[in-house]
Amino acid sequence: MDARTHLERLIRERGEDYAGLSRLIGRNAAYVQQYIKRGIPRRLAEEDRRLLARYFEVPEEWLGGPPAALELTESHVVVPQLDVGASAGPGALPDRERPRAHIAFDAGWLRRLGAGDFRKLSTIRVEGDSMAPTLADGDEILVDRSDAGERVRDGIYVLRMDEALIVKRLSVNPAARSVSIRSDNEVYPGWPDCPLNAIDLVGRVVWAGRRIG
Incomplete structure (x- = not known):
């Protein structure tokens, strides 16, 4: 089932209503109904999806999120390698969020990285190259x-x-609840003082790997 079908089925089976769920995620009363019936927005925002998945106690993948990593053993975790790019340039449209491969990481190493x-x-x-030299195409x-x-x-x-999807460096101003978004490549412009609640954060980059040669 796709995300809309999953959500509609959860609503029907558990006796929920569109308006109540819309208010739960801080949206206008018609938001969830428009998402399911009219396809607007095309996909749920990261935080909306997280709240609904937590409320219904289902995996985020059911509501359009990427597949979850799986534990291979007690000491290793299998992480999906998604068939999608995050632009370090003008922006790339992610038309697919499905695994193209999986990579096994040592669980202790992931903890030392600070992975949650x-x-x-x-x-x-x-x-793209807007995060060069930190991140390369x-x-x-x-x-x-x-x-x-x-x-x-x-x-x-x-x-x-x-x-x-884009990848950028954030500088947070906790007092003003705002962030500055910039590229490590100074050729590219940044966006100073963006309201934190206006940004759809996908996640933090905790490691990068590249092919040599």
Whole structure:
């Protein structure tokens, strides 16, 4: 089932209503109904999806989120390598969020990286050069989707803007509840003082790997 079908079935089976769920995620009363019946928006925002999945106690994958990482053994975690890019340039449209492969990581090493919920880890590729020299075109980045929302702090994050994924460096102003978004490549412009609640954070970049030669 796709995300809309899953959500509609959950609503019907559990006796919920569209307006109540819309208010639960802080949206206008018609938001969930428009999403299911009219396809607007095309996909749920990261935080909306997280809240609804938590409320219904189902995996985020059911509501359009990427697949969760799986524990291979007590000491290793299998992380999905998603068939999607995060642009380090003008923006790339992610038309597919499905695994193209899986990578096994040592669980202790992931903890030392500061990774949070292993089930919310995934890798995606970088497209473009606006984060050079820190990140290069074609790099694989490990994204911790549990490290977003209220946990946001200075660092490199993947964001969703107008259905495009981008990877940028964030500087947080906690007093003003705003962030500055910039590229490590000074050729590209940044966006200073963006309201934190206006940004759809996907997750924090905790590791990057690249092919040599």
